[in-house]
Amino acid sequence: MKIKLPRISVIIPVEPEGSCQEAIEALKKVFYPSKLFEVILVRGYSPSKQRNEAAKRARGKIIYFLDSDSQIHPNNFRKIVAGFHEQAINGIPLGVRGFSILPSFINQWIENKFFNGKKTKNPIAVVGGPAIWLKPESFWPSVGGIVFESFFADLNMCSRFRPVGRMRRTDEKELVLCNLAVKRSIFEKLGGLREDLYPNEENEFLNRQARKGYDCLYLPSLYVFKPRRKSFYAILKTFFNYGRGRMENMRIVGVTINSPALPPLLLLFYLLSLFFIRVWWFLIPILVYFGLGFASALGFAIRMKKPYLAFFLPPFILLVHLSYAIGLLYGLVTDLKKKKRISAHKKVEIVFLKKFNGKWVDSV
Numbered sequence: 001m002k003i004k005l006p007r008i009s010v011i012i013p014v015e016p017e018g019s020c021q022e023a024i025e026a027l028k029k030v031f032y033p034s035k036l037f038e039v040i041l042v043r044g045y046s047p048s049k050q051r052n053e054a055a056k057r058a059r060g061k062i063i064y065f066l067d068s069d070s071q072i073h074p075n076n077f078r079k080i081v082a083g084f085h086e087q088a089i090n091g092i093p094l095g096v097r098g099f100s101i102l103p104s105f106i107n108q109w110i111e112n113k114f115f116n117g118k119k120t121k122n123p124i125a126v127v128g129g130p131a132i133w134l135k136p137e138s139f140w141p142s143v144g145g146i147v148f149e150s151f152f153a154d155l156n157m158c159s160r161f162r163p164v165g166r167m168r169r170t171d172e173k174e175l176v177l178c179n180l181a182v183k184r185s186i187f188e189k190l191g192g193l194r195e196d197l198y199p200n201e202e203n204e205f206l207n208r209q210a211r212k213g214y215d216c217l218y219l220p221s222l223y224v225f226k227p228r229r230k231s232f233y234a235i236l237k238t239f240f241n242y243g244r245g246r247m248e249n250m251r252i253v254g255v256t257i258n259s260p261a262l263p264p265l266l267l268l269f270y271l272l273s274l275f276f277i278r279v280w281w282f283l284i285p286i287l288v289y290f291g292l293g294f295a296s297a298l299g300f301a302i303r304m305k306k307p308y309l310a311f312f313l314p315p316f317i318l319l320v321h322l323s324y325a326i327g328l329l330y331g332l333v334t335d336l337k338k339k340k341r342i343s344a345h346k347k348v349e350i351v352f353l354k355k356f357n358g359k360w361v362d363s364v
Helices: 021-027 047-057 076-084 104-114 139-149 151-160 184-189 201-211 232-253 262-273 280-304 309-331 336-345
Strands: 008-014 037-043 062-066 124-128 168-170 179-183 215-218 349-354
Touching: 008 047, 037 047, 047 184, 047 336, 047 349, 062 076, 062 184, 076 124, 076 179, 104 151, 124 201, 139 151, 139 232, 139 309, 151 280, 151 309, 179 184, 201 215, 201 232, 232 309, 232 336, 262 280, 262 309, 280 309
Parallel strands: 008 037, 008 062, 124 215
Antiparallel strands: 037 349, 062 179, 124 179, 168 215
């Protein structure tokens, strides 16, 4: 069946003095009729508000959210269109699909168990895919990339940063806002993103649209190229903010039994309890934790030919998990009403870098 290509509005939030030149250069190379997409740059200090304000000015049938440091793959627009019709284009995932050095049948079990998708048949409102990075990196960005891609570190949320499995219906845990397409009519109908949430504003929106009877689609071949965090501090701060945003999200939508917040919190409380419980068998959980962490790290060490990773990664991932857990606790006491008031007063500047049937502007 031949699919009619719709108009697409690309929205890129950026700080007032920030740049998005690499994102723009990649957009200029997409394989899609120039008259069928527009690019909206929106400057400000509140990404949720920036995206909402730009969406009000968008005229495409599909809104595509892209970060200022994300470089789109040339085929992405066509993959998005095919995804809304659940038709795969070049659907073979890019990168390593295995999890550690486990036998293939165990890898297959993990994929089927955690990355098999939902069985619902609601209308598809959202199509998304992973944010990957393939260029050589220095030490900390490389380590950060491993943590983001690690199944041990992130469970099924690792598919946000590595192509895993097949095209499937999914939930908010596998989608990331720097590579997310939404039907504009549904985005407007649901009121857009909550401006008192950042990060995790997309998670709340995706949970909200699921409650309204819409589905999300994960497309492993729909990837953007996005650099990793560049320092030890930046990695831990990112996971702290993810934890804070997740807890703020849960304060709005409630807690579920499969919430990604529960394992890090249990780990934190368990480690604190070690100061009070001094029996040998109480150490079994932490030994199992480090055993699984070592198995995962060993897989990366062998794959990347860097033996030290087998010993460095397990304690570092522990720090990441604890940063996330501390962020969760901090998210319990943040003032969402104050954040909403602050967001409402922050001004944004909207610039159309390219209009439908129009040319690109000369400067950003």
